[in-house]
Amino acid sequence: MSDAASVSGHSTNKAGRFVYVSGVVLLCAWVLIPLYLLLVNTLSSPEAVNSFPKSFLPGFDLGSLEFFAGFSGMLVALKNSIIVAAITMVLSILIGAPAGYALSRFEFRGKEVFRLLILLTRAFPLPLLALPLAVLFIRTGLDDTAFGLALVHTTLAVPFAVLITFSLFSGIPLELEEAAWTLGCTRLTAFTKVVLPLILPGITASAIFAFVISWNEVFAAAVLTIENRTLTAFLLQTLSESPLHLKFAGGFILVVPALVFIFAVRKYLFAMWGIANR
Amino acid sequence: MNARVLPYVLIAPVTLFLCVFFLYPFFLVAQQAFTTGNGFTMDNFREVVSYWKFPISLRNTFLLALAVVPVQLALSLLMATMVNNMKRGRDLVLYVWTIPLGISDLAAGIIWLAIFEQSGFLNSMLYGLGVVDQPASFLSYQNMTVVFIAIMLAEIWRATAIMLVIIVAGIGLIPKEYYEAAEVFGASPWKRFVKITLPLLRPSLQTALILRVVLAFEVFAVVAALGGSIFPVLMEQIYENQFNLQNGGTAAALALIVLAISISFTLVILRALRVPKGATI
Numbered sequence: 001m002s003d004a005a006s007v008s009g010h011s012t013n014k015a016g017r018f019v020y021v022s023g024v025v026l027l028c029a030w031v032l033i034p035l036y037l038l039l040v041n042t043l044s045s046p047e048a049v050n051s052f053p054k055s056f057l058p059g060f061d062l063g064s065l066e067f068f069a070g071f072s073g074m075l076v077a078l079k080n081s082i083i084v085a086a087i088t089m090v091l092s093i094l095i096g097a098p099a100g101y102a103l104s105r106f107e108f109r110g111k112e113v114f115r116l117l118i119l120l121t122r123a124f125p126l127p128l129l130a131l132p133l134a135v136l137f138i139r140t141g142l143d144d145t146a147f148g149l150a151l152v153h154t155t156l157a158v159p160f161a162v163l164i165t166f167s168l169f170s171g172i173p174l175e176l177e178e179a180a181w182t183l184g185c186t187r188l189t190a191f192t193k194v195v196l197p198l199i200l201p202g203i204t205a206s207a208i209f210a211f212v213i214s215w216n217e218v219f220a221a222a223v224l225t226i227e228n229r230t231l232t233a234f235l236l237q238t239l240s241e242s243p244l245h246l247k248f249a250g251g252f253i254l255v256v257p258a259l260v261f262i263f264a265v266r267k268y269l270f271a272m273w274g275i276a277n278r
Numbered sequence: 279m280n281a282r283v284l285p286y287v288l289i290a291p292v293t294l295f296l297c298v299f300f301l302y303p304f305f306l307v308a309q310q311a312f313t314t315g316n317g318f319t320m321d322n323f324r325e326v327v328s329y330w331k332f333p334i335s336l337r338n339t340f341l342l343a344l345a346v347v348p349v350q351l352a353l354s355l356l357m358a359t360m361v362n363n364m365k366r367g368r369d370l371v372l373y374v375w376t377i378p379l380g381i382s383d384l385a386a387g388i389i390w391l392a393i394f395e396q397s398g399f400l401n402s403m404l405y406g407l408g409v410v411d412q413p414a415s416f417l418s419y420q421n422m423t424v425v426f427i428a429i430m431l432a433e434i435w436r437a438t439a440i441m442l443v444i445i446v447a448g449i450g451l452i453p454k455e456y457y458e459a460a461e462v463f464g465a466s467p468w469k470r471f472v473k474i475t476l477p478l479l480r481p482s483l484q485t486a487l488i489l490r491v492v493l494a495f496e497v498f499a500v501v502a503a504l505g506g507s508i509f510p511v512l513m514e515q516i517y518e519n520q521f522n523l524q525n526g527g528t529a530a531a532l533a534l535i536v537l538a539i540s541i542s543f544t545l546v547i548l549r550a551l552r553v554p555k556g557a558t559i
């Protein structure tokens with residue numbers, strides 16, 4: 001009796017396993033195939049991109065990318081994107097990390113209010129901030145500058161920086177720091193000699209995350225920059241008139257750093273949201 | 279520096295920053311929306327609401343959110359459960375599934391444009407299979423349903439990853455003992471999912487839904503890339519008012535409307551998925 005039962009159990013198990021594995025493969029394909037198609041377009045000549053029917057294999061022609069690089073203003077926009085994202089990255093870590101440390105190490109009055117302020121920022125459509133800031137920036141001379149836009153992007157990125165660093169610092173036992181104090185370190189030297197080296201990879205990950213947030217942002221960038229447009233703003237504003245191969249090459253350039261960066265921070269993605277939810 | 283002052287010194291920069299660049303701009307946006315030069319007025323709102331594109335863009339934005347968010351919730355729960363039972367290849371699969379997290383909405387729009395445009399891959403495939411004789415123009419007024427589906431697919435493709443990350447992290451926090459106990463008492467996998475995973479996942483579901491719903495009402499670049507002006511949405515209207523009409527007041531009024539919608543949905547989600555007082559994992 002047990003034989004028959006185990007055989008049928010085995011076969012339903014096998015069928016379930018098949019459904020499960022094909023589900024996983026299907027969902028991977030769902031993510032990867034559109035990316036592959038963008039790659040095909042990017043690596044085909046402009047003529048191939050505009051022709052029909054299209055080949056599903058790349059032509060390994062750099063014509064589209066060359067056209068992209070040669071398009072007036074595109075490389076400047078690319079440079080602007082990198083500058084804005086770099087400033088955002090530095091600012092959000094400089095401002096966010098101390099707060100993350102404070103949240104993980106101290107009990108203080110107003111801690112809950114502070115956490116609420118941080119969480120609140122995520123419930124607001126932040127790019128809308130760009131509208132009033134556009135006026136304010138003109139008055140202060142920050143309009144159309146990389147720094148001005150980076151300030152807005154920092155508003156987007158800093159809550160994440162606080163929450164990620166909070167979860168990172170929480171992962172390092174206080175006892176380590178206390179041991180350093182008893183061995184003659186001050187709070188500052190204990191921090192730089194003990195905590196900082198342990199936490200540096202995590203800080204890098206959260207910095208990269210801030211970079212990606214700024215790199216990808218479209219609305220505020222389009223509202224706040226006119227001459228010094230970032231890549232996203234440039235692509236958005238030329239969408240209606242630019243040829244297809246330019247759009248696809250531009251889209252590809254937007255995607256590449258994202259792929260690398262998500263790979264670099266993949267370990268921290270889950271830890272950070274785990275803590276941030278509580 | 280003593281331990282009583284230090285935390286305040288540490289949180290001062292970010293607090294100051296958020297006051298200047300988060301709270302103050304919201305005050306400004308409200309001020310801009312309710313004034314036209316001579317005191318308090320509702321004119322901006324009246325002008326915005328009576329514009330013929332407003333009802334369409336409002337409807338489009340809501341329909342899109344309604345079509346996208348539930349699918350994403352179901353899909354991310356399914357993916358999270360699948361990953362949770364995985365023994366080999368978990369990291370690789372998670373990496374692949376979270377790739378869209380790093381991709382901007384503009385790039386996602388462009389990616390799906392490659393599929394849906396007239397000389398695109400969908401047409402090439404249909405032509406190759408002999409379904410159509412000549413490429414159909416999918417992204418046009420004649421095919422509004424296809425435009426909607428293209429935008430919907432692009433949104434689902436791009437933004438499911440953020441929910442997945444939050445839910446996977448949340449499932450990781452649920453103690454394994456609960457599942458073991460349930461198994462001992464003979465609970466089926468489905469029962470375990472409904473009776474343990476879902477209730478204990480409430481804080482994560484809350485965060486994931488709030489974030490996603492707020493972002494769904496902000497939909498902009500995907501629509502701009504795929505639909506252009508044939509599929510108006512609220513954010514596109516704001517952009518239009520700010521730039522092409524050069525009217526900061528109406529743009530601000532629209533912004534406040536988007537803000538009000540976002541906040542009401544946030545409150546509804548917070549209420550619907552509230553964690554009973556004192557209940558912790």
